[in-house]
Amino acid sequence: MTPRLKPAALALLFPALVLGWWEWESRQSAGHAYAFAPLEQIGRSFVDMLSDGTLLFQAGASLQRALTALLIGGSIGIAIGVATGLSRLLDRTATPLITTLRQVPILGWLPLVALWFGNGDGAKLLLVSLSAFYPTVLNTQKGMQAIETRYAEVGRLYGFTRWQALRLIAWPSALPLIFTGISQALAFSWIATIGVELLFSATAGLGTEMMAAQVAARTDVVLVCVACVGVMGFALNQLFGLLRARLLRWQPPIRN
Amino acid sequence: MSDPRILRDPALRPTSTGTGAVRISGLSKHYAIGGKAMTVLDGIDLAIRPGEFVSIVGPSGCGKSTLLRLIVGLDTDYDGEIRLDDARVAGTGLERGLVFQDHRLFPWMTVAKNVEVALLNQKLPRERRDRLIAEHLALVGLADFGDAYPYQLSGGMAQRAAIARALVNEPKVLALDEPLGALDALTRVKVQAELQRIWMEAGTTMIMVTHDVDEALFLGDRVVVMSSRPGRIARIVDVDLPHPRDRASPLLHRLKDEILAELTREPREDDGTLVSFPPRIRN
Numbered sequence: 001m002t003p004r005l006k007p008a009a010l011a012l013l014f015p016a017l018v019l020g021w022w023e024w025e026s027r028q029s030a031g032h033a034y035a036f037a038p039l040e041q042i043g044r045s046f047v048d049m050l051s052d053g054t055l056l057f058q059a060g061a062s063l064q065r066a067l068t069a070l071l072i073g074g075s076i077g078i079a080i081g082v083a084t085g086l087s088r089l090l091d092r093t094a095t096p097l098i099t100t101l102r103q104v105p106i107l108g109w110l111p112l113v114a115l116w117f118g119n120g121d122g123a124k125l126l127l128v129s130l131s132a133f134y135p136t137v138l139n140t141q142k143g144m145q146a147i148e149t150r151y152a153e154v155g156r157l158y159g160f161t162r163w164q165a166l167r168l169i170a171w172p173s174a175l176p177l178i179f180t181g182i183s184q185a186l187a188f189s190w191i192a193t194i195g196v197e198l199l200f201s202a203t204a205g206l207g208t209e210m211m212a213a214q215v216a217a218r219t220d221v222v223l224v225c226v227a228c229v230g231v232m233g234f235a236l237n238q239l240f241g242l243l244r245a246r247l248l249r250w251q252p253p254i255r256n
Numbered sequence: 257m258s259d260p261r262i263l264r265d266p267a268l269r270p271t272s273t274g275t276g277a278v279r280i281s282g283l284s285k286h287y288a289i290g291g292k293a294m295t296v297l298d299g300i301d302l303a304i305r306p307g308e309f310v311s312i313v314g315p316s317g318c319g320k321s322t323l324l325r326l327i328v329g330l331d332t333d334y335d336g337e338i339r340l341d342d343a344r345v346a347g348t349g350l351e352r353g354l355v356f357q358d359h360r361l362f363p364w365m366t367v368a369k370n371v372e373v374a375l376l377n378q379k380l381p382r383e384r385r386d387r388l389i390a391e392h393l394a395l396v397g398l399a400d401f402g403d404a405y406p407y408q409l410s411g412g413m414a415q416r417a418a419i420a421r422a423l424v425n426e427p428k429v430l431a432l433d434e435p436l437g438a439l440d441a442l443t444r445v446k447v448q449a450e451l452q453r454i455w456m457e458a459g460t461t462m463i464m465v466t467h468d469v470d471e472a473l474f475l476g477d478r479v480v481v482m483s484s485r486p487g488r489i490a491r492i493v494d495v496d497l498p499h500p501r502d503r504a505s506p507l508l509h510r511l512k513d514e515i516l517a518e519l520t521r522e523p524r525e526d527d528g529t530l531v532s533f534p535p536r537i538r539n
Contacts (some may be wrong), residue, residue: 153330154360156348158425159377168373172364250364252407 037220045220054209059228061204066186066193066236069125073132074185078178081140085174086166095141102134106192110199119200124193131192132185139181143174176251179244186240190233275341276306276428276461278327283336284486285322295486296322300336302480302489304463306428309455311476312465315519319487320465324431327463328354340429350378353427357434359418361406368393368402371421378425392420395454412443416450423458432464436471448474452500469515473508474501481518491518 019039026036049055080098084091106127117123147170155165197207206225213221283300286293296319304310312320325331327338329348338345340352361370371389380388393399396416406414415435422430435451436444448471455462455475466472472479476495483490493515497507 150356150358150360151362153356154362156330157328157354158374159348159350161377164376168376169362172362175364250366250405250407 034217034219037223042220042223045218046224049221049224055224055228058204058206058209058225059232062193062197062206062229063232065121065124065128065197065205066189069128069193070132070182070185070189072125073129073189074136074182076129077133077136077181077185078140081137081178081181082144082171082174084137085141085144086170091141091145098134098137102138106131107195107199110196114200119202121203124196124200124203127196128189128192132189135184135188136178136181139177139184140174143177144170146177147173176248179248183237183240183244186236187233190229190236194229277341278302278304278429278461278463279337279339279342280304280323280327281337281339283323283326283334283338285319285326285331285334297326297334298486298488300487300489302492304429304461307459307461309462309464309475309477310480311472311478312463312480312482313467313469313472313515313519314482314487314490315484316467317487318482318484320482321433322487324354324433324463324465327429328352328431330354350425351428353422353425353430355415355418355422355430355432355435357437359406359414361414361417361421363406366403366405367398367409367417370406370417371424374421374424388424392424393417395423395457396420397450410443411439412447415439415447419451419454423454423460426458427460429461429463432462434465434467437467444468444471449500451475456499469512469519470503470508473511473515474503479511479515481515491515 022036023039026033026038046055080094084094109127109130113123113127117126151169151173152165155169160168193205194207194210197205198211199207201208201211206229210222210225213219213225280300280302283297284295285297286295288294300323302310312323314320322331326334327345329345329352332347345352361367362373365373368389371392372385375385375388378385389402390399393402396419398413398417398420401409401413401417406417409417415438419432419435432451436447439447452475462475464472464475469479473495479493479495480489481491481493482488493511495508495511497505501508
């Protein structure tokens with residue numbers, strides 16, 4: 001086994017064990033076969049959903065929702081984080097409110113949002129954006145507040161304007177924390193997307209598909225969706241890790 | 257500066273630019289510590305010739321780093337006067353550079369970009385700016401490292417990059433605050449020789465604070481010896497030896513002994529400069 005293949009093999013060890021146990025459970029009785037759909041049936045549903053385009057369509061809808069919300073919530077979060085990070089007045093007026101609102105779980109807003117905006121795309125986008133907003137605003141703020149005097153003095157020596165100091169010192173030195181915020185926001189918005197789709201089962205999305213499958217007693221379809229959500233979330237996280245490593249290539253590599 | 261012999265003799269070294277003369281007169285600096293005023297620098301008078309290399313040595317807390325911060329204008333709260341070529345120093349300015357003990361390169365920029373930011377507020381045509389950057393990277397021996405990030409450099413290379421950044425504006429005066437203090441002994445000796453060559457090529461007035469008497473003597477045309485509490489100039493030692501210098505020179509060794517004697521001298525009772533500490537309680 002080549003050294004590169006080894007981690008992949010290790011990562012697949014537990015899934016393989018779970019699948020084995022799963023298959024064993026499904027063969028115990030008819031009731032078991034309902035709760036634990038046999039692997040073969042799941043596999044067939046997966047192929048069916050793939051070939052008729054359902055899976056791609058629903059997964060695409062969820063992905064688009066999550067990324068749009070990440071873009072909206074994330075950019076507002078970064079903008080407010082920069083503002084509150086630079087201005088003490090804004091920090092004192094806005095941060096306590098943000099911290100308080102943050103204590104309310106996303107699902108806590110559900111009744112109000114449903115009342116005001118219904119259960120359409122707008123309501124979902126709002127809730128998912130909110131889940132992307134908190135981690136970006138707090139991390140950006142922390143990053144902007146941690147500007148080192150050491151570097152600020154270099155800016156003074158070379159006559160940096162306020163804008164130059166912001167662009168060349170404060171912003172890049174805050175970037176690692178901003179990226180931490182975005183990667184948390186990415187995970188939260190993916191989770192929140194599936195969550196709101198399950199609860200507001202209207203319009204397209206993997207969550208909606210799962211809800212429909214549950215009602216139709218199609219455990220196999222539910223499981224295909226669950227696996228799809230997991231794998232996509234994992235892939236998003238990995239892709240973002242690559243992007244981060246590329247954009248922050250000035251940081252010394254972290255050794256484990 | 258085509259004729260290297262001209263560089264070697266301080267008396268012959270051209271002061272063609274005619275600028276870079278620093279005159280410090282009656283300079284004092286106080287800090288408020290715990291509501292009590294403390295004098296850090298007291299009555300400093302020092303005239304530095306254009307193109308001169310002046311080393312400053314002294315015990316910790318004698319205010320030598322503070323003096324450099326005042327010269328470059330990072331700290332503007334003081335009594336007395338600092339003049340550069342007869343103009344009073346007020347705030348920071350591109351004609352006065354500073355190299356810190358920690359290199360302070362921006363970790364998020366390549367070495368070339370780090371040098372370039374020093375030129376940010378100089379209105380220069382692109383080609384001239386690029387040439388200045390390339391020339392100064394070559395001057396410090398980092399011509400091939402423009403695209404490297406600071407974390408990829410050794411301590412000595414990073415400090416040389418910081419020197420390139422400080423010199424790229426062609427400042428009249430360069431202050432160096434223990435620039436080699438963080439380097440290991442071997443690298444330090446190498447970079448000292450580099451610094452001597454850079455100074456001879458650039459012709460900039462340099463004022464270097466150091467803890468290392470050997471280093472002060474090897475590089476300095478003059479060595480200013482300071483005493484502490486409050487920081488005062490105890491003595492100025494002329495090092496009458498042409499550059500580049502030989503470390504084995506007997507003169508350097510004799511002067512080293514003299515300076516060390518000065519630095520380790522017991523303060524006299526009548527100095528009146530001692531801070532009285534509460535007596536230690538013994539059991």
